[in-house]
Amino acid sequence: MEANQAVQTNAVSVKTKTKASFYQIVWRWHFYAGLFAAPFLIVLAISGGVYLFKPQIESMLYKDLYYVEQASDASEATALAPSALIHFVQQMHPDGQINSIMFYDDRTRTVEIGMTENDIASSVFINPYSGEVLGSLVSGERFTDIFVKMHSELIIGGTVANYLVELAACWTVILLLTGLYMWWPRNRASIWGTVLPRFRQKGKVFWRDMHAVPAFWLSLFILILVLTGLPWSAVTGKQISSLATSTNTGYPPYALGHGAKPESTLKTKDVAKGGPWATENLPVPVSMANNYVPLTINEAVTIAEGAKVEKPYRVVLPKTEKGVYTVTTRHTVPGGEATLHLDQYSGAILSDVRYADYGIMGKAITVGIALHEGRLFGLANQLLGLITCLGVIGIVISSFVMWRKRKPQAKLGSPTPSKDKHRTRVVFVLMLVMGVLMPLVGISIIVVFVLDRFVLSRIKPVKAWLHGA
Amino acid sequence: MIKKVAVSIMLAFVLVSSAACTASTDTQKKQHVSSQLNAEIITPESIALKQETVLQVRLTDHNEPVTKADLVQFEIWDAKKGQGKEGSQMIPAQHEKDGLYTVTTTFDQNGVYFVQTHVSVGEQHVMPKKQLIVGEVSAEELKAVQEEMLKHEQGASEGHGGHHH
Numbered sequence: 001m002e003a004n005q006a007v008q009t010n011a012v013s014v015k016t017k018t019k020a021s022f023y024q025i026v027w028r029w030h031f032y033a034g035l036f037a038a039p040f041l042i043v044l045a046i047s048g049g050v051y052l053f054k055p056q057i058e059s060m061l062y063k064d065l066y067y068v069e070q071a072s073d074a075s076e077a078t079a080l081a082p083s084a085l086i087h088f089v090q091q092m093h094p095d096g097q098i099n100s101i102m103f104y105d106d107r108t109r110t111v112e113i114g115m116t117e118n119d120i121a122s123s124v125f126i127n128p129y130s131g132e133v134l135g136s137l138v139s140g141e142r143f144t145d146i147f148v149k150m151h152s153e154l155i156i157g158g159t160v161a162n163y164l165v166e167l168a169a170c171w172t173v174i175l176l177l178t179g180l181y182m183w184w185p186r187n188r189a190s191i192w193g194t195v196l197p198r199f200r201q202k203g204k205v206f207w208r209d210m211h212a213v214p215a216f217w218l219s220l221f222i223l224i225l226v227l228t229g230l231p232w233s234a235v236t237g238k239q240i241s242s243l244a245t246s247t248n249t250g251y252p253p254y255a256l257g258h259g260a261k262p263e264s265t266l267k268t269k270d271v272a273k274g275g276p277w278a279t280e281n282l283p284v285p286v287s288m289a290n291n292y293v294p295l296t297i298n299e300a301v302t303i304a305e306g307a308k309v310e311k312p313y314r315v316v317l318p319k320t321e322k323g324v325y326t327v328t329t330r331h332t333v334p335g336g337e338a339t340l341h342l343d344q345y346s347g348a349i350l351s352d353v354r355y356a357d358y359g360i361m362g363k364a365i366t367v368g369i370a371l372h373e374g375r376l377f378g379l380a381n382q383l384l385g386l387i388t389c390l391g392v393i394g395i396v397i398s399s400f401v402m403w404r405k406r407k408p409q410a411k412l413g414s415p416t417p418s419k420d421k422h423r424t425r426v427v428f429v430l431m432l433v434m435g436v437l438m439p440l441v442g443i444s445i446i447v448v449f450v451l452d453r454f455v456l457s458r459i460k461p462v463k464a465w466l467h468g469a
Numbered sequence: 470m471i472k473k474v475a476v477s478i479m480l481a482f483v484l485v486s487s488a489a490c491t492a493s494t495d496t497q498k499k500q501h502v503s504s505q506l507n508a509e510i511i512t513p514e515s516i517a518l519k520q521e522t523v524l525q526v527r528l529t530d531h532n533e534p535v536t537k538a539d540l541v542q543f544e545i546w547d548a549k550k551g552q553g554k555e556g557s558q559m560i561p562a563q564h565e566k567d568g569l570y571t572v573t574t575t576f577d578q579n580g581v582y583f584v585q586t587h588v589s590v591g592e593q594h595v596m597p598k599k600q601l602i603v604g605e606v607s608a609e610e611l612k613a614v615q616e617e618m619l620k621h622e623q624g625a626s627e628g629h630g631g632h633h634h
Contacts, residue, residue, distance in 0.1 A: 265507065292510070293583065293598050303594070346595040348504035 023182060024418040025427045030178040031403075031414050033171045038396045040154075040168030045396075047150035048225075049389035052374040052382050054144040055332075061143055065125040065135050067108050077129035082111075082297045082315075088131045089113045089124045096124075098317065101297065102330070103128075105311040110134060114314075152232065159234065163440065166233040169226050170438040174431070176219050183212045204405060211398035218391040225388060228368035235440050240365070249359035254351040257316065257328035257339050262350040264324050264343045294318065294344045300325040303347050309338050318344040332375045334366045411465050505531045506593040508586055516576060518604045525571045526562065526586045530593075534568030540589040541570040548581035548600060549613075562586075579604035581611065 050057070059066060086098050093115060100114035110125040121139040126132065139145075146155075153161040185194050192198050195216065197209035215222075230236045244250025254262060295303075300315055304327040316326040325342040337355040342348065358366065367376065374382040407413030418424055435442025457463045511525040524543055528535035541564075546557035562570035576582065585598035 291600055293600050295596065295598070299596065303596075306594075343504075343595075346506075346508060346597040348506055348593070348595045350504060 021418050021420040021423050022427070023186075024415060025420070025424050026178045026181050027415045028417060029427065029431065030175060030182060033175050033178070034399055037168045037171045037175060038399065040165060041172065041392050041396055043154060044151060044165070044168070045389040045392040047147040049386055051144055051147040051151060052385045052389070057144060058142065062137065065137065066110060068110055068127045068129065079111075079128040080131050082301050084131060085111055085126050085128060086113060086297060088133060089115065089126060092133050093117055093124070099319075100314050100316040102314040103301075103311050114139075114316075162234050166230075166235060166237075167440045167444055169229060169233070170236070170441045171444075172222065172226050173438065174434055174441065176215075176223055177434075179212070179215055180219060183216050204402065207398050207402045207405065211395055211402060214391050214398075215395045218388055218395070221384065221388040222392065225372060225385070228372035231365050231369065236438060239439070240361075244359065244361040244365070247359075247361070249361040250365075251359070251362040252353050252357050254341055255339055255353040255358065255362070257314070257326050261324055261326060262341050263322040264318065264345055264350075292345045295325070295342075295347050297325075299347060300327070300342055300344075303342055303349070304340060307338075307340060307349060307352060309340060310336060313338075324350060332370070334363075334370050334376070337366065412467075414467060417467065504593045504595070506535070506588070506590055506595050507532075508588045508595045508597050510584060510586055510597060510599050512584065512599060512601055516601060516603045518579060519575060519577060521573050521575055523571060523573055524584060525565075525569055526588070528568045528570065528588060528590070530590060535590055536564060536566075536568055538564070538570065538588060538590050540587065542587045543572045543574075544583075544585045544587060544598075545574065546583050547578070548583055554583075554585075576603040579606055579610075581606060 082101055082103075086101060090096065090098060096115040096117040098113060098115050099121075102112040102114070104111075111128045113124045113126060115122055115124055115136075122136045123139065124136040125134045127134060140149075149155050149157065152165060154165060155161075183194065193205075193209050193213070195213065197213040198205060199209075201209070231240055241250060254260065297315065297317065304313065304315065309327055309329060310331075311329075312331070313327055313329045316328070318324055323344060325344055327338070327340040327342070329336055329338045331337065335355050337358075338352070340352045341350045343350055355363070355366065370376040371381065372385075374385045403413060431445055432442065435445050452466075456466060507529045509527045509529075511527060513522060516522050526541065526543070528538055528541070541562040543560045543562055544554065544557050545560070546554050550556055558574075560572045560574060562572045565571050580603055582601045582603055583598055584601055585596055588595050
């Protein structure tokens with residue numbers, strides 16, 4: 001009887017020890033990962049939170065450019081031909097090269113003409129009813145462009161910053177997994193401290209709940225934001241697209257306006273040379289008799305509308321004699337996507353790819369991007385994104401408070417390493433598996449491991465500060 | 470227990486992704502609506518005033534002659550009217566043989582003209598156009614035509630109904 005009891009107690013203590021040991025190891029990973037990711041998460045949350053509201057912000061800031069002054073004009077008036085609008089813009093910017101023209105589905109919106117002048121790309125806004133040029137905005141210098149740059153490349157820009165953002169995003173996945181493991185109720189399940197915070201508690205328990213409870217609630221949304229953001233990333237994004245291509249589940253050929261394009265057929269070598277192609281400013285020298293003449297923008301627009309392309313859409317003008325008219329839609333909600341390439345001489349539709357033609361991954365990525373940008377289901381989507389952004393900021397703040405409370409003066413305050421070598425190794429291998437799925441994580445683990453093993457641990461003070469033991 | 474579950478989840482992940490990576494790559498999806506309809510406008514080397522002139526268009530689809538086009542029309546207008554097609558003349562073409570469609574017309578004035586063919590074969594439409602010089606045209610006249618074209622583009626809003634609703 002007594003022996004039996006002893007065995008039982010022993011079993012319980014072994015079990016708790018196992019859990020405690022895993023907890024200790026996971027906590028260390030969570031701590032270091034959090035320490036690295038926290039500053040990036042703050043930047044991503046703030047910039048993302050602002051960018052979510054791009055449509056509202058820009059409509060307000062650029063009201064005078066985006067909208068025609070007299071809305072009543074718009075309901076009655078007939079719009080001028082696209083070629084006329086282009087001509088007006090060309091008159092005001094004789095050296096500008098017109099690249100594209102964008103029509104919105106809102107009758108009070110102006111028409112946006114893309115132009116390059118002295119190597120500077122800009123959008124010129126023109127009232128489609130009166131032909132009055134209202135002004136222009138340099139590309140990349142709109143208010144929200146700053147936040148996009150902050151969000152994707154931390155303002156400093158370049159590949160390194162882009163990789164850092166991806167690295168932080170991938171480590172966030174690990175933060176979520178390790179965090180959920182630590183959050184999981186260990187002893188008896190209670191709603192307090194799991195799904196509801198213990199408000200009456202003070203100090204460490206309070207801050208722990210302020211961290212873990214909202215993090216649990218938002219974990220799914222944070223994960224969704226990370227996953228839907230990954231298609232943009234340099235390394236994982238490339239993997240995703242090659243996976244989609246190899247399984248034929250992504251985008252069909254010529255699906256994206258900015259990608260590869262088919263070519264217009266040069267029927268004979270006698271195509272009228274010289275440009276600019278955009279302006280239909282055709283030279284008619286005698287030697288050019290019996291030449292094929294490129295279609296006008298008006299004809300391209302008529303063909304596009306005949307093919308049931310709905311506004312808002314952008315028509316990109318052919319840049320070279322083999323170029324095509326490219327029509328792409330800019331719908332906020334996925335489903336209406338269309339990309340058409342038109343032969344500039346015959347108007348033949350060389351390719352016509354709609355949302356329905358996308359593979360399952362192409363559709364998923366398209367919907368995911370809309371969700372990420374808060375476009376999928378209107379204001380509710382934007383607010384959900386905003387709540388997640390604010391939540392992330394709060395979670396980082398509470399973790400910071402917890403850390404400061406624990407941190408000794410002279411040390412980093414990291415959780416003490418587990419003495420259980422075997423379990424430490426098990427978790428390490430699990431992390432390496434994550435590293436295979438997210439290559440940047442894998443590389444960073446290996447780099448940190450090597451650095452720690454062969455450099456930092458040889459410098460006593462650094463080792464003591466970093467490892468806390 | 471947790472360890473085992475975690476390990477098996479990870480393994481499943483890796484297996485799925487590696488399986489997906491090696492999946493078939495050969496079946497390229499069908500090309501979505503790609504028009505292979507080709508219309509080649511054939512015009513005489515030189516066109517004389519007030520004489521019957523034969524204009525032709527040769528239709529091929531995937532390099533095969535199209536003998537049963539749904540619509541073949543020639544639209545001809547004076548280049549002085551710009552690309553707005555003001556006062557254009559629409560002439561239906563007759564199928565001759567082997568995908569060659571013909572119209573006969575007479576030009577009454579010297580100058581630069583546009584000839585556009587409107588072709589429909591099933592769901593496909595093409596509308597290539599050429600510019601023609603009829604009779605004697607001086608360099609000054611050509612320049613005038615060019616300027617006139619620009620002027621007409623400014624006000625041109627008829628005939629391109631597509632973009633206003």
